[in-house]
Every structure is written in C-alpha cells, then in structure tokens.
Amino acid sequence: MKNEECKMKNKMSRKLLSLSSACSPAGKTVYSSFFHSSLKVVLYFSFLLFTLSCCTPKKGAVVVEQPSVTVPSFNADSAYRYVAAQVAFGPRVTGSEAHKSCGDWLAAKLKGFGADVTEQTAELRAYNGDKLPMRNIIGSYNTGTNKRVILCSHWDSRPWADNDPDIANHRTPIDGANDGASGVGVLLEIARQLQQQQPTIGIDIIFFDAEDYGQHSDEYNDTDNSWCLGSQYWARHPHRADYLARFGVLLDMVGAPDARFCQERFSRRYAGSVVDKVWHTAHALGFGTYFPLTPGNYVTDDHLPLNEKARIPTADIIPYDEQHGFGIHWHTIDDNMDWISPATLHAVGQTLLHVIYNEK
Numbered sequence: 039m040k041n042e043e044c045k046m047k048n049k050m051s052r053k054l055l056s057l058s059s060a061c062s063p064a065g066k067t068v069y070s071s072f073f074h075s076s077l078k079v080v081l082y083f084s085f086l087l088f089t090l091s092c093c094t095p096k097k098g099a100v101v102v103e104q105p106s107v108t109v110p111s112f113n114a115d116s117a118y119r120y121v122a123a124q125v126a127f128g129p130r131v132t133g134s135e136a137h138k139s140c141g142d143w144l145a146a147k148l149k150g151f152g153a154d155v156t157e158q159t160a161e162l163r164a165y166n167g168d169k170l171p172m173r174n175i176i177g178s179y180n181t182g183t184n185k186r187v188i189l190c191s192h193w194d195s196r197p198w199a200d201n202d203p204d205i206a207n208h209r210t211p212i213d214g215a216n217d218g219a220s221g222v223g224v225l226l227e228i229a230r231q232l233q234q235q236q237p238t239i240g241i242d243i244i245f246f247d248a249e250d251y252g253q254h255s256d257e258y259n260d261t262d263n264s265w266c267l268g269s270q271y272w273a274r275h276p277h278r279a280d281y282l283a284r285f286g287v288l289l290d291m292v293g294a295p296d297a298r299f300c301q302e303r304f305s306r307r308y309a310g311s312v313v314d315k316v317w318h319t320a321h322a323l324g325f326g327t328y329f330p331l332t333p334g335n336y337v338t339d340d341h342l343p344l345n346e347k348a349r350i351p352t353a354d355i356i357p358y359d360e361q362h363g364f365g366i367h368w369h370t371i372d373d374n375m376d377w378i379s380p381a382t383l384h385a386v387g388q389t390l391l392h393v394i395y396n397e398k
C-alpha cells in the first residue's frame with residue numbers, strides 16, 4: 039500500500055471529538071469564600087449540571103478531529119524476504135545446526151533494528167525424552183515505559199511432517215515457511231519500522247522456541263502440554279522481574295494466500311478486548327476478508343501460557359476454518375515458500391502497526 043493511501047485510511051479511522059467536551063468542572067474554589075456551605079453545595083451541583091449539559095454533544099455541534107498519528111507503511115516485500123531468509127537456514131528444529139544459525143541471525147537482526155535483546159536459554163525435555171536446548175529471543179523497545187505490549191511468534195519448525203498425506207514423510211522435518219517463519223518475518227519488519235519511528239508505548243517482540251515439538255500424531259502419549267515449551271518457560275520466568283504488559287498478540291501461520299483468521303476461542307475467552315481491537319482495526323483498514331468476526335476453534339498455542347500463567351491478555355492470529363483446518367499444508371512437507379503471500383503478510387503487519395501506533 040502506498041504511503042498516501044495508508045495515511046488516508048489512518049485519517050478515516052480517527053475518532054471525532056466534540057468541541058464542547060473540552061469543558062471541565064472548574065471554579066468551585068473561586069466562589070467558596072462568599073457562601074455558606076449549604077449554598078455552596080447547591081451552587082456546586084448547579085454548576086456541575088451546567089457543565090454536564092454543556093459537555094453533551096448537541097445536534098449540529100462543531101466537531102474537531104483528534105490529532106492523528108502517522109502510522110508507518112508495512113513493507114510486505116521486506117517481510118517476505120525475512121521469511122525466505124529463515125527458510126534458507128533449513129528446518130529450524132530445536133537443537134539442530136540450522137536452529138542455532140537461524141537463532142544467531144534473528145538476535146543479530148533485532149539488535150541491528152535497535153532493540154535491547156535478551157535471550158533465555160534452558161535445557162528442556164520434550165514429551166519423548168529428547169533434550170531441547172531452548173532459546174527464547176526477546177527484542178525490547180522503549181524499555182523506560184511500563185506501558186508495554188507483547189508481539190510474539192514461535193521461531194522453531196516442526197521436526198516431523200506428521201500430517202503429510204504420504205506416510206513416508208511422517209518423520210521428515212518441515213521448512214515451516216508459514217508455521218513459524220511467517221510470524222517472525224512480519225515481526226522483523228515491524229522491528230525495522232520501530233527503529234525508524236518510536237511509538238508512545240514500549241514493545242517486546244518475543245520469538246518463542248520449542249512450540250512445535252509437540253506429540254507426534256502417530257504416537258500414543260497422554261501428555262497434554264508437549265507443545266509451546268518456550269512460552270511455558272517464559273510465563274514461569276519472564277525476561278524481567280515483575281514484568282507486566284497491557285496485552286499481547288501472537289502471530290502463527292500468518293502467510294498463506296487464502297488465510298482466514300477467525301477469532302480463536304481461547305483469545306475470545308481471555309482477551310476479548312484485544313480481539314476486538316485487532317479485528318476492528320483490520321476491518322477499518324479494509325482487511326476484513328482476512329479477519330472474519332466469527333469464532334474459530336480452541337487452539338493450544340503460545341498465547342495460552344501468557345493468558346493462563348502470566349495473566350497477560352493475549353490474542354492469537356491463526357488461520358482456521360471448518361473446511362481446511364489450519365490449511366492443507368499444515369505439518370506437511372509442503373509448508374514452504376510457495377505458501378507465502380505478501381498480501382497476507384501485509385494485512386497482518388499493517389493492522390498491527392495501526393494497533394501499536396494508536397496505543398497511548
């Protein structure tokens with residue numbers, strides 16, 4: 039989208055402010071020495087009534103626009119390149135060489151975009167006993183403020199294509215272009231924008247590890263928390279003591295051309311106001327087709343530990359529809375760059391930029 043077009047949409051979504059709402063109750067102390075206290079009370083309430091009536095917008099009242107914020111334009115080609123760069127490392131399976139190299143690259147990119155970078159490392163155990171050298175990578179902006187928002191994605195990729203139609207691929211690791219790299223690509227582009235124009239609030243971009251090392255679908259195992267190990271760890275050990283954020287937004291699989299981000303149900307339950315904010319912003323910007331206002335399903339994802347353990351209301355932008363589930367490429371060897379659409383990355387990234395820059 040061109041800069042001008044974006045600014046126009048930004049203008050359209052501005053709130054209108056009644057001119058008369060600038061009135062405020064005042065003057066009480068000026069008159070206080072002239073009257074007895076009972077008279078003072080009567081006068082005070084008369085004044086309050088006058089003030090309230092003055093502040094009620096009248097038919098035909100003059101309205102002025104609140105000063106607008108300029109929201110940067112999300113560059114979808116740049117985000118696309120960040121997705122491709124991650125995929126080029128090979129499958130980022132936690133503990134693999136590609137994982138290590140890609141993690142170094144992500145930390146360097148965030149630093150290059152001016153973030154304060156914190157890494158959390160821990161040796162975790164997967165549900166099957168595999169040792170997992172977990173690495174959460176966090177890029178913080180405007181650390182001096184406690185008005186903070188989390189934007190997060192997982193950066194690891196699934197070790198097994200266990201949803202592939204060909205059973206011969208069920209032990210093959212996946213590229214995870216959409217499942218992993220797409221959300222990170224959008225957030226790297228947002229990081230680049232944050233460096234160029236600082237918003238009022240502080241932002242923590244968190245790349246969670248070991249989201250996708252969950253139970254293989256061909257194995258029976260009754261562990262129910264085998265997914266989202268990095269975010270579970272972060273929720274138990276936030277990267278700052280007494281860390282708090284107003285809200286969070288998780289991006290998972292935000293790159294497919296036909297993506298429909300129905301409202302994930304845990305997000306509606308725990309973070310209804312965040313869902314409203316994000317989905318209504320998307321609609322105001324003309325991205326309503328990607329963001330239906332209808333409920334999706336319940337998804338075990340990185341937002342759950344943030345909502346349930348860290349108590350930070352966090353919404354998950356994740357595609358789901360009755361017909362295609364998470365998409366036909368989900369956990370198959372076909373989750374590659376062919377499934378990445380700059381238009382979808384743009385819809386998600388531009389929506390988030392508007393949410394961030396309009397937060398006061």
Ligand code: 1BN
Nearest residue numbers: 217250252265290337338339
């Ligand atoms: C999201 C992307 N998830 C995995 N890859 C979470 C998930 C876990 C989705 C279990 C469905 C079942």
Ligand code: ZN
Nearest residue numbers: 196217250369
């Ligand atoms: Zn996955």
